[in-house]
Amino acid sequence: MEVSTVNRGVEPDAIPAALREYPQWVCWRAKERDGKLTKIPIDPQTGSFASVSDPDTWALYEVALGAAEAEDGLGFVFTEDDPFVGVDLDDCREDGELTDWAADIVDRLDSYTEVSPSGTGVHVLIEGMIPSTKSRSGSVECYDSNRFFTMTGDHVDETPTGIEERQDAFAPVYDQYVYGDDERSTEGRAQERRTSSTPTSLSDAELIEKATNAKNGAKFERLWNGSTAGYESQSEADMALCCLLAFWTGNDETQMDRLFSDSGLYREKWDEVHYSDGSTYGEQTVANAVQVSNETYERETDEADVAGSGSPVSVSNQEATMLRERVDLLRGRVDSLERELARTRDEIAGLRQSQQGLTEHSRREPVSGAPVEPASVRLSSRLQRLIQVFR
Template identity: 60%
Template sequence: MAATPVDGLGVVFTADDPLVGVDLDDCRDPETETPTAWAADVIGQLDSYTEVSPSETGYHILITGDLPEGRNRAGDIELYDRARFFTVTGDHVADTPTSIEARTEALATLHAERVAVDTSESATAAPSTAAETGSANAAGPGDLADSELIDRATQAANGDKFSRLWQGDTSGYPSQSEADMALCSLLAFWTGGDTTRVDRLFRQSGLMRDKWDEVHYADGSTYGATTVDRAVARTTETYTPAAAEDSPATTDDPRTLPASAADSAHTATTETAATEADTVDTTTRAEARLDRITELTSRLEAVLAENEQLREELAAERERREALEAEGESADTGWWPFS
């Protein structure tokens, strides 16, 4: 039997707690109240507190442990250990623990089997030899250490812009929020759209502030999570690092190519990010201005309302004083029979 819903109740994941949230979407039949086969496997694999999600078409699983690095979502599975809000329904799934269990090893297995690799048909159809692909050992952004990725970003064609934002310089932006979005857009390009890694890297930048983990939206989303999601959603091109050393002709890493090719590679891989970031900047500025106009309009309405109230109080005070003065004049003009 479903629990009575309570508006606003939920949990926010932060870097300071051991909680990890596993979000399973489109895997539950609301009529039969049964999970799909793959969802049942995940629920059994993690064996921790599980409840039905607000949509009633999925599940939320809460565990404690360490979320592996790399991508945090694939298909209908999402894994979060920070900057996310889970609405708590209390609709506990029968036969699952009523407590939140430590499941680091199970989480690592889940991540490796269902999240870290692309399980689409195109990705699972592996070629028989490296020659068929030209680069069987090509790496992705996730294979680079954070320091290496930041190093490449600072050396790119728009590296000066990245460096300023990374160091916390907001000059040229009407507000820090717009600078936050610009840096997240660049990080989305360099990380291949990995929201968890964008969040982790942003926290290392000079732009990080307490506001990042504050809930700013009606659905309980934090400012930081929403900024990252918007930046990733608007980034259509992402960085592809060098292929294996034995296939230099196929790499797009500008530092491993001849000078002439490096110039072209720099332009191809970094100007896209600069253009998209500038587009996001423009859109974000428009949104920020609209928010500012809305805020000022609300303030103006409040001031006008207060002014009207003061006018009414002033008019009432004048009437009171006029009445008192009228009573005083009546007393002065009255006659007294004795002298």
């Protein structure tokens, strides 16, 4: 995403009050990398680099707003603990007007929308959650955790001034512009879900046995036992298990909720109200899994086919879905590692400059007082974490 080198400033009065209540604010600075400009998160309290995974580098809105005057702008970090989703539409404004596809998304989401720092895109903020692990396609990106969005307060006219709960509207938008393939319409995929949404009447014990012995049984077993390995957040693991449960239960939301509550992934958050319509995190996760579930288990299917030896319809489609999910997860992990490595390179450059400055200062004036933890120690710790991730 191209970043303007011009500081467009921030219109603080336009930024929704609901967002300002969260202490998840950073600043950002434009940096050139490989001939392209990108946005680097900055800790408002120290002026050093911030991380979307380190709350110690975030600040209150008022603190970040004051610090943003000396930086290129203001940013908000999305986490699992807030109800917000940010939808980023790139290269969608021409002469101040939205392109047709962007206008369709903005109109359907009908929530707070602002112009991005470059002036060529917009950000839409809603209350909700992403239905699956895929977060981007083409010029559309959406994030609800482990990401920061620049905030300008440059409100788009005729859109709400507040952040609205829009899960029902977001699911088909996500399905059409991010998750689904272009050859099938959103209506067509919705029809497929409706025709396959028939409870299987498997008992809980039968379902667990069949799911564990199926071709992707190892994945089901890991998730069922509470493992989040391979997922950037537990919410992604929750969604993955719910998608599997949607297949085996025939999209029976009651049975899905009951089974998930017996799994190792269950936590108190599952039953907590997270949305303005009174729905819980668990209810919405189940509903989202049903929304993206295109295939369900058929009880009369031959046992050998379900176990992995040949169902020509259900198993092949399920395998395709699994493959897409794995590719998306791997792509997300690669992107995350690239961002982390880029931040580390910048810290190395900053460390070298600081060491040069300290060396020159020590020549002129002896250093007194308590010893300070060397920046090299902190940098070494981060590099060790990166090595563990690569392994």
